[in-house]
Amino acid sequence: MLSPNEDRGPMSTPQAPFVIDDRDASNFRVNREVFVSNDILAQEHAQIFERCWLFVGHESEIPAPFDFRTRKVAGRPVIFTRDKQGAVQVLYNSCPHRGAEVCREGAGNRKIHTCFYHGWSFDSSGQCVLVPDQDSYGEDFGRPGLRSPARVESYRGFVFASFSEEVEDLTTYLAEARHWIDLLCDKSRDGLQVAQGTHEYSIRANWKLLIENSIDGYHAATTHPTYFEMLIASGVDLAKLMATVKNTSGGDRGCFDLGNGHSLVGGANLGMGIDLPNPEAAAQVAANQDRVLQEHGAERGDQVNNWGGNMFIFPSLLLIWTDFGILIRTLQPVNPEYLEVTGWELRVPEEGKEAGELRGQSYLAFWGPGGLATPDDVEALESCQRGFKTGSQSIWSDISRGMARDQAAMDDELQMRLFWRKWNELMTGEPALPEPGGLTLPRPVDVG
Incomplete structure (x- = not known):
């Protein structure tokens, strides 16, 4: 890692490494100065946003x-x-x-x-x-x-731009993430469609906090109590639901390293399983899933229909497909303590109008600016940003959860460490080495 005394260029930087990545001690920490420094944000624009897709x-x-x-x-x-x-x-x-x-x-x-x-x-x-x-x-x-x-x-319909001629081609850059994009896109024969409209909001927090939050697999129970109270009132078995964040499926659910700083938290039986009380809507969804099985075979068809999760594509794109629907989320850092967020909903045309509207209602109820999750997350991130004002009294954030495991679970933090290692590589030149420990990250069946 970068020495505290090594020249970092023209920035005013912390008197310590950006990242402590101690594999032997299973200790991973991030210096909180990276969330508040104007100089670091300027270097992020030059070293990350100017060089990536x-x-x-x-x-x-x-x-x-x-x-x-x-x-x-x-x-x-x-x-x-x-x-x-x-x-x-x-x-x-x-x-x-x-x-x-x-x-x-x-x-x-x-x-x-x-x-x-x-x-x-x-x-x-x-x-x-x-x-x-x-x-x-x-x-x-x-x-x-x-x-x-x-x-x-x-x-597959997702358009990217890069400000650098030197960047590798997009398919290579996406690495293993493209296989998950394929799974998502293969839900539709005719192509996924963005629902009309967007939701846009701002957060008084550093942009990297939203990346962490969007791929955090274990904050929901404490951060979103109103949502879980609603589930309990509607008869949902909460203990059974919370068990889904544990990696108990023999390696087909957890934290996936997709290369180049990309990651996914999710896997089997986590995608698009919303209850559809409208019989006509349920029938159209079932018919489309049958088509997927016929066209892609049992194994891959099951993955197209039922796999999902929260996928992050470095440095600033989230693709999330779960019971609530399909979300595209991107962000724009404005200053070290302020960012702008845009979200779009994707729909599967073959599921029909009724199912699309029900998924849209679910999407807004959870992810919308007035939903049961987004306001809580905004409050949490702004609280973190205010907490960073303690300065030298508390300079490190801990992202060590799960480092000692052989298999990364959904409630671990491998995905965040993947982001920070890639971030640190681009900011300092220190290579982002894979996390050891015998972790197996299975890839969905590929038809290519």
Whole structure:
């Protein structure tokens, strides 16, 4: 690990390593300065967000030529659109003339985007098609267009961009995570669909705290008591439910190391098992699951239908599919103690309208801004951020749970350590070595 006296460049950094990773003592700690330092956030932008693949959007958000969405990717405004041929484009939403946002609407369908400041106009591929009074410029005026990130690639409908030409191709970067994306996407023959709308909120906390929280397998019982009170009142066997977070299934449920800092907490019998009181909805879901079994075979079909969990794709994308539905969550760090979050719901079209609406209600009831989980999580993370004000009196966060186990369970913290090791590798150059201990991380059956 990085020596306390080793030069870290221009940052004001903690007088200790960022991360203590003592395998012999099963001790993993993170210096809390990384949650409050402006200098560290600046280096995170340079070393992580500028060098990795970042989620932009899902292709189903822009189904037709000229459809567009505007949003931010690592703080940079972009237009996510399709050109006249239907190809996906990601364009910086900044006029090459003076820098104003060219498109100021959140979504729509438009062949031409015109900057309101001086009237420069651009087509859906970013080409500049009009500069008013162009004769006023010199003969060599090149009429510059909208630029794009260095790399834009898509995997199974999930569109990513990278600001670096040097990044590896997206499929390689996703590593084992792509097999889980395949499982998720194979629920639908025609392609998963993003439900209309998003939910957006902010948290007065460091962005890395939300990563930890989103893949934390054991905070639910203490952080979300109202949700569990509701379950008990509705007749749910709470002891049986809580037993699902234990790794008791012979290696098919727990914490999975997917490579490159990616991870998943979940596995068998944890995906999309919501009770559907509407008989018609239940029948459509069952029919789609039968189709999956016929098309993919018994073993893989069972995994497509029933496997799920909380998957993290480094550095800032969460894909979660459980009883509550399918969630895409991404985040934007604004400053060390403030982040913005966006969530989308994905649906399986073959399950039908009624099942989709029921899943949507479940999604909002748990993950929505006014749901039974998100407000609790926001409160917990903001409480952590306030607690970091103790400074030198308490400088370490412990993430050691499960280090001594041979098999990582769902209520361990392997997934968080995977994130922190990759984070530390990119920040310091120290290689992120696999966690020893005979841990077996089974991969879903692959048809490729």
